[in-house]
Amino acid sequence: MDERDLDAARSAALAVLSALDAAVVGEAAAKRILIAGLLTGGHVLVEALPGTGKTLLCRALAGALSGAFGRIQCTPDLLPADVTGGDVLTSDGRVEFRKGPVFSNVVLVDEINRTGPKTQAALLEAMQESAVTCGGKTYPLPDPLIVVATQNPVELEGTYPLPEAQLDRFAFRVSMGGLSEEEYRKILALTSGLPSDPGFKPVLSTDELGRLKKIIEAVPVSQAVLAYAVRIVMALDPARSPNPAVRDNVRFGVSIRAAQAMVRGARVAALLDARPAAGFEDVRSLAPFALPHRVSLSFAALAAGEKQSDVVNAVLNSVPAVEDV
Numbered sequence: 001m002d003e004r005d006l007d008a009a010r011s012a013a014l015a016v017l018s019a020l021d022a023a024v025v026g027e028a029a030a031k032r033i034l035i036a037g038l039l040t041g042g043h044v045l046v047e048a049l050p051g052t053g054k055t056l057l058c059r060a061l062a063g064a065l066s067g068a069f070g071r072i073q074c075t076p077d078l079l080p081a082d083v084t085g086g087d088v089l090t091s092d093g094r095v096e097f098r099k100g101p102v103f104s105n106v107v108l109v110d111e112i113n114r115t116g117p118k119t120q121a122a123l124l125e126a127m128q129e130s131a132v133t134c135g136g137k138t139y140p141l142p143d144p145l146i147v148v149a150t151q152n153p154v155e156l157e158g159t160y161p162l163p164e165a166q167l168d169r170f171a172f173r174v175s176m177g178g179l180s181e182e183e184y185r186k187i188l189a190l191t192s193g194l195p196s197d198p199g200f201k202p203v204l205s206t207d208e209l210g211r212l213k214k215i216i217e218a219v220p221v222s223q224a225v226l227a228y229a230v231r232i233v234m235a236l237d238p239a240r241s242p243n244p245a246v247r248d249n250v251r252f253g254v255s256i257r258a259a260q261a262m263v264r265g266a267r268v269a270a271l272l273d274a275r276p277a278a279g280f281e282d283v284r285s286l287a288p289f290a291l292p293h294r295v296s297l298s299f300a301a302l303a304a305g306e307k308q309s310d311v312v313n314a315v316l317n318s319v320p321a322v323e324d325v
Contacts, residue, residue, distance in 0.1 A: 005215050006215065006219075006271070006276070008215075009212050009215040009216065009271060010271050010272070010274060012204055012208060012212050013035060013039065013212065013268070013271055013272055014272065015064075015203040015204065016035055016038075016061070016064045016065075016203060016204055017031060017032070017035060017272070018203075019060060019061075019063070019064035019201070019203050020034070020035075020057060020061065020064065022060075023056055023057065023059075023200065024053045024056055024057045025053075025179070025186050025187045025190070026178075026179045026180070026183040027052075027053065027057065027176055027179075029174055029289075030046065030057065030174050030175075030176050031057070032268075032272065033172045033174040033265075033289050034057065034058075034146070034148065035268060035272070036171075036265040036269070036286070036289075037146050037148075037171055037172055038061065038065075038144065038146050038209070039209075039212060039213055039216050039268050040213075040216065040261075040264035040265060040267070040268060041144070041146075041213070042146075042170075042171025042172060042261060042264065042265075043127050043146060043147040043148070043149070043169065043170050043171060044146065044147075044148050044149075044170060044171065044172050044173070044174065045112075045148075045149050045150075045151070045167070045170040045172070045173040045174075045293060046148055046149070046150045046151075046173075046174055046175070046176055047150070047151055047152075047153040047173065047174070047175045047176070048150055048152075048153075048175065048176040048177055049152060049153075049177055050152075052176045052177040053176065054148070054150050054176055055071065055108060055110070057176075058071075058106055058108040058148050059106075059108075059200065060200055061106050061146070061148075062104070062105060062106035062200075063200020063202065064200065064201075064203050064204060065106070065144070065202065065204050065205075065206065065209060066202030066204070066205060066206070067104070067105030067106055067142075067206060068105050068106075068142065069104055069105070069106050069107075069108070070101035070102060070103070070104030070106070070107045070108070071101060071108045071110065072101050072102070072108070072109045072110065073110050073111070074109060074110060074111045074112055074113075074114045074115035074119070075114060075115060076114065076115065076116060078115040078116070078119050079119060080118060080119050080121075080122035080123075081100065082100065082119070083101065083102055083119060083122055083123050083126070084100045084102055084123070084126055084132040084134070085097060085098050085099040085100030085102070085103065085134065085139075086100070086134055087134060087135050095135075097134055097135070097137070097139060099139070100132075102123065102126050102132065102141065102147075103132075103139075103141060104142065104145075105142050105144055105145060105146070105206070106146055106148070107145070107146070107147045107148070108148050108149075108150070109123060109147060109148070109149040110150050111150060111151060111152060112149040112150065112151055112162065113151040113152075113159040113160055113161055113162060114159055114160070115160065116160055117160055117163075120160065120162065120166060121166070123147075124166050124169050126141060127145075127147050127169055128169055130143070130145060143206070143210075144206060144209050144210070149170070153175070164294070164296050167294060168255055168257055168294055170293065171257070171261040171264075171265070171290065172261060172265065172286075172289040172290055173289060173292065173293040174289050215271075216264075216267050216268060216271060217267070219267040219270055219271060219277065219278055220276070220277040221263055221266065221267065221277065221278045222277065224280075224322070225263075225266070225278060225280055225282075225283060226263065228280055228283055228321050228322075229259045229262050229263050229266075230259060231319050231320075232259075232262070232283070232287060232291075232315060232316065232319050233253070233254055233256070233258055233259045234253075235315045235318065235319050236250065236253050236254050236258075236291065236295060236311070237250075237252070237253030237254075238250045238251070238252065238253065239253070240253075241253075241315075242318075243314055243315055245310070245315070246311060246314070246315065248298075248301070249297055249298055249300075249301035249306050249311055250295060250296065250297060250298065250301075250311060251296045251297065252296055254294040255294065257294075258290055258294050261286070261290035262283050262286045262287055262290045262291070263278070263283065265282075265286035265289070265290060266278040266279075266282035266283045266286050267282075269282040269285055269286060270282050280321035281321075284316060284321070287312060288309065288312060288313075288316075291308075291312045292307075292308035292309045292311075292312050293308065295308040295311055295312065297311070
């Protein structure tokens with residue numbers, strides 16, 4: 001891979017990151033994970049309380065790409081057709097397909113756990129297949145497409161938790177809202193006047209993004225680093241793991257998608273940090289975002305207050321980052 005291609009790709013990715021920085025104060029981890037999802041074709045699940053800037057961040061991402069932004073506000077009475085679209089009868093008697101908000105480049109699905117399982121399944125199927133089927137016809141979704149779904153981590157009343165199989169469709173999960181005192185002061189200083197249009201400016205076209213994705217796929221990952229990702233995933237399997245935190249608390253292991261998300265995200269991390277190849281630390285840095293939401297805890301572990309992130313951290317601390325173990 002040409003070094004000039006790497007430099008150009010890094011500049012483009014950093015330009016998107018700068019656009020997000022200009023729109024939203026703080027939330028460095030969320031911004032990097034959104035970019036990792038965008039550049040690897042993965043969707044992102046965000047756990048956030050209301051008012052944490054998730055809508056603004058998603059709009060900024062869409063604006064940076066000169067792409068279409070769609071928002072779906074989930075409610076218990078939301079229907080699958082409200083998300084994907086459906087056939088409608090026109091004034092002249094024809095039946096035509098009217099596209100839903102999922103036909104966008106950046107889609108914010110607000111409070112995904114507030115809508116019913118049928119609508120959740122329709123949305124997640126569209127995410128997985130990158131297409132919508134209606135009336136026997138298939139309609140491809142735009143490319144690129146990144147779905148950012150949010151859920152409230154505290155409020156449980158009136159919610160429909162996502163099953164493990166559907167959580168696995170999200171490449172990464174990240175939390176928002178952990179701002180410092182300085183970041184709070186900066187937000188207040190910037191927003192104490194009348195609301196104004198943020199005026200997002202495109203920094204990357206969809207064609208340029210397609211080329212950028214191909215460069216990301218070519219970022220080298222050694223066999224040792226791949227083996228490290230595999231060992232982490234295998235260590236989360238209670239049937240094979242030597243770690244008591246896994247054997248005692250986990251019902252079943254994570255899928256191969258977890259390792260794929262870690263390795264793909266590691267390539268993006270290496271690019272953003274100007275490293276020529278993805279290394280052990282890149283994989284480790286992505287693990288807290290690619291693994292915990294895929295870990296299924298036992299009922300006893302849940303009753304005892306165990307957390308998925310604690311199990312993942314225990315595994316990361318026990319799996320050596322070397323080739324020969």
